[in-house]
Amino acid sequence: MDWFNSEYYHILYRNRDNKEAETFINNIIKKLDLKTGLKVLDLACGKGRHSIYLEKLGFIVTGIDKSINNIIKARENENENLNFLNNEMIDDLGGKYDAIFNLFTSFGYIDEDYNLKTINNINNHLKDDGYVIIDYLNSILAEHNLIEKEKKLINNINFKIKRTSDNNFIRKTITFKDKKKYKFNEKVMKLSLDDFKSYFEKYNLEIVNCFGNYQLDAFDLKNSERLIMIIKKSQPKKTGIRGRQ
Numbered sequence: 001m002d003w004f005n006s007e008y009y010h011i012l013y014r015n016r017d018n019k020e021a022e023t024f025i026n027n028i029i030k031k032l033d034l035k036t037g038l039k040v041l042d043l044a045c046g047k048g049r050h051s052i053y054l055e056k057l058g059f060i061v062t063g064i065d066k067s068i069n070n071i072i073k074a075r076e077n078e079n080e081n082l083n084f085l086n087n088e089m090i091d092d093l094g095g096k097y098d099a100i101f102n103l104f105t106s107f108g109y110i111d112e113d114y115n116l117k118t119i120n121n122i123n124n125h126l127k128d129d130g131y132v133i134i135d136y137l138n139s140i141l142a143e144h145n146l147i148e149k150e151k152k153l154i155n156n157i158n159f160k161i162k163r164t165s166d167n168n169f170i171r172k173t174i175t176f177k178d179k180k181k182y183k184f185n186e187k188v189m190k191l192s193l194d195d196f197k198s199y200f201e202k203y204n205l206e207i208v209n210c211f212g213n214y215q216l217d218a219f220d221l222k223n224s225e226r227l228i229m230i231i232k233k234s235q236p237k238k239t240g241i242r243g244r245q
């Protein structure tokens with residue numbers, strides 16, 4: 001079974017913080033001056049903690065996730081301005097948006113080809129003056145602070161978590177015994193700010209701002225916990241050709 005869709009994924013990560021999600025959304029909305037009533041997409045929305053709050057603030061929200069179990073849970077909150085789709089990031093994203101969010105390291109799970117297809121797809125579903133907000137881990141700090149072995153006892157399940165890092169990925173192996181023995185793998189690419197810049201350039205997108213935490217302090221390569229990028233479609237450069245005098 002796919003880890004994201006497994007009941008154990010939700011048990012292990014049951015404490016994902018709604019308060020933190022709300023603080024972050026408040027800060028971003030204020031910083032970008034996003035007006036209520038705009039159409040926004042929460043891409044890889046999980047159970048919808050950001051989507052639900054965005055709708056409460058007055059946005060028209062679509063959440064998309066490939067895990068059907070996440071979508072079933074998220075749909076308990078659906079209303080006329082909040083809907084959820086069970087889709088992959090590279091599939092139809094259901095219209096054009098004023099802002100597309102991809103939050104809490106919901107990118108870089110597979111390979112470069114998939115990353116580029118995702119960004120192309122995001123670009124195709126973004127209005128001309130829209131914003132993309134990508135919240136990724138700061139792979140430099142994550143690697144530096146890597147906890148190699150950890151145990152967590154949740155709901156009487158003893159989760160053993162092993163973390164490693166290689167050239168391209170930070171990897172987690174999660175093993176435990178419930179009705180039987182289980183082993184799941186999670187991996188995320190060690191993408192840097194420069195990697196993202198080069199991805200975006202290919203699609204005429206540019207990073208217009210970059211923050212290092214949910215309080216939106218400036219990004220610092222060595223110390224920031226997060227790599228939060230604000231991206232827009234590149235504006236055509238002025239040619240500088242002057243008329244004849």
Ligand SMILES: C[S@@+](CC[C@H](N)C(=O)[O-])C[C@H]1O[C@@H](n2cnc3c(N)ncnc32)[C@H](O)[C@@H]1O
Pocket residue numbers: 004005016043044045046047048049050064065066067070087088089090102103104105106109
């Ligand atoms: C780290 S969780 C974050 C969820 C949510 N953004 C949050 O902050 O609570 C990553 C999510 O990405 C989803 N996901 C992974 N690969 C995906 C893909 N290719 N297309 C759509 N969703 C995907 C998973 O199902 C999972 O819900």
